[in-house]
Amino acid sequence: MNAPIKVAVTGAAGNIGYALLFRLACGSCYGPDQPIILQLLEIPPGMKALEGVVMELMDGAFPLVHGIEISDNADVAFDGVNHAFLVGARPRGPGMVRADLVAANGPIFVGQGKGLMKAADDLQALVVGNPANTNALIALHNAGDLPKDRIHAMTRLDENRAKSQIASKLGVTPGQVSNMAIYGNHSPSMFPDFAHAKVNGKLATEQIDKDWFEGHFMSTVPTRGKAIITARGASSAASAASAAVDHMSTLWHGTAPGEIASIGLYSDGSNYGIPADIVYSVPCTVKDRKVTPVTDIVHNDWAKAKIKASADDLMGERAAVSELLG
Numbered sequence: 001m002n003a004p005i006k007v008a009v010t011g012a013a014g015n016i017g018y019a020l021l022f023r024l025a026c027g028s029c030y031g032p033d034q035p036i037i038l039q040l041l042e043i044p045p046g047m048k049a050l051e052g053v054v055m056e057l058m059d060g061a062f063p064l065v066h067g068i069e070i071s072d073n074a075d076v077a078f079d080g081v082n083h084a085f086l087v088g089a090r091p092r093g094p095g096m097v098r099a100d101l102v103a104a105n106g107p108i109f110v111g112q113g114k115g116l117m118k119a120a121d122d123l124q125a126l127v128v129g130n131p132a133n134t135n136a137l138i139a140l141h142n143a144g145d146l147p148k149d150r151i152h153a154m155t156r157l158d159e160n161r162a163k164s165q166i167a168s169k170l171g172v173t174p175g176q177v178s179n180m181a182i183y184g185n186h187s188p189s190m191f192p193d194f195a196h197a198k199v200n201g202k203l204a205t206e207q208i209d210k211d212w213f214e215g216h217f218m219s220t221v222p223t224r225g226k227a228i229i230t231a232r233g234a235s236s237a238a239s240a241a242s243a244a245v246d247h248m249s250t251l252w253h254g255t256a257p258g259e260i261a262s263i264g265l266y267s268d269g270s271n272y273g274i275p276a277d278i279v280y281s282v283p284c285t286v287k288d289r290k291v292t293p294v295t296d297i298v299h300n301d302w303a304k305a306k307i308k309a310s311a312d313d314l315m316g317e318r319a320a321v322s323e324l325l326g
């Protein structure tokens with residue numbers, strides 16, 4: 001058994017938090033030999049509910065949970081943490097557009113970026129709370145000298161959604177689909193790059209016709225979150241928690257040989273014409289807990305235009321929060 005690692009979860013009493021904590025507690029993320037100490041953050045009105053969640057976690061008697069601490073102070077919750085799931089934020093409700101979310105949630109990530117300066121040297125943090133990419137950018141700008149590749153935005157849910165659409169079209173399992181990269185923002189401007197996706201090692205475009213990809217696939221994957229809100233009256237929770245586990249598990253264990261993971265990563269301006277100083281999802285590999293973007297994928301002009309459109313979307317969000325970037 002390894003020494004325990006410290007894992008922070010913000011918004012821990014919320015819907016995603018409720019699904020996420022039990023997956024972490026039972027070892028889905030770090031494996032059966034890796035104990036964890038949970039450091040949970042809520043805002044004061046959420047603390048009572050969080051106490052109830054902690055009671056349930058205790059009642060699970062999870063052998064891998066070696067401690068649970070709760071706080072409404074980011075400096076306390078992030079003290080010494082190795083991994084941080086930044087979930088806490090206001091979810092998008094019916095009728096809300098992303099601009100509403102940018103205004104409501106951006107300021108939260110100034111304080112959380114500062115709080116992350118208290119984390120362990122090997123910190124890796126994942127922003128789930130929307131607008132995830134721009135919140136991650138705000139946190140990075142407020143986290144002092146923290147290396148820019150340590151705070152990510154989650155697009156793994158979009159990757160999972162895309163894999164599942166392809167799998168169900170072909171009647172295979174999602175595990176048979178690989179190389180399904182999401183480019184750009186976790187918003188409808190994202191570009192799910194189907195042209196390089198593979199099914200059982202062969203290009204998906206050799207097995208499904210182009211019209212389905214450019215029609216059904218492109219209209220379903222980027223708008224899936226909205227469809228779920230319409231159907232269940234609340235935003236995705238269990239699938240988002242599952243994707244967050246997938247993301248952090250990939251950071252911990254690495255990508256399988258030949259496989260990529262979609263990661264919203266700080267852009268230095270050197271790849272695919274993506275401007276510098278935005279958090280933009282690209283295909284990455286992970287080895288020894290180091291994230292490396294895959295930089296040699298060749299895109300056609302149609303895909304290049306999609307990649308640029310999502311960058312433009314993120315530049316717009318960046319302009320809207322410029323006063324929070326320090």
Ligand code: NAX
Nearest residue numbers: 011013014015016042046088089090091092129130235240
């Ligand atoms: P809930 O409203 O159920 O829970 C959010 C929790 O965060 C609440 O308990 C609230 O008290 C807490 N909170 C608010 N401000 C906080 C702060 N400053 N510090 C700590 N905690 C704080 O929302 P939930 O359904 O859990 O969704 C959380 C976030 O995930 C939302 O922003 C939502 O839009 C986003 N999502 C992101 C996804 C992605 O793929 N990146 C997909 C799912 C989801 O839409």
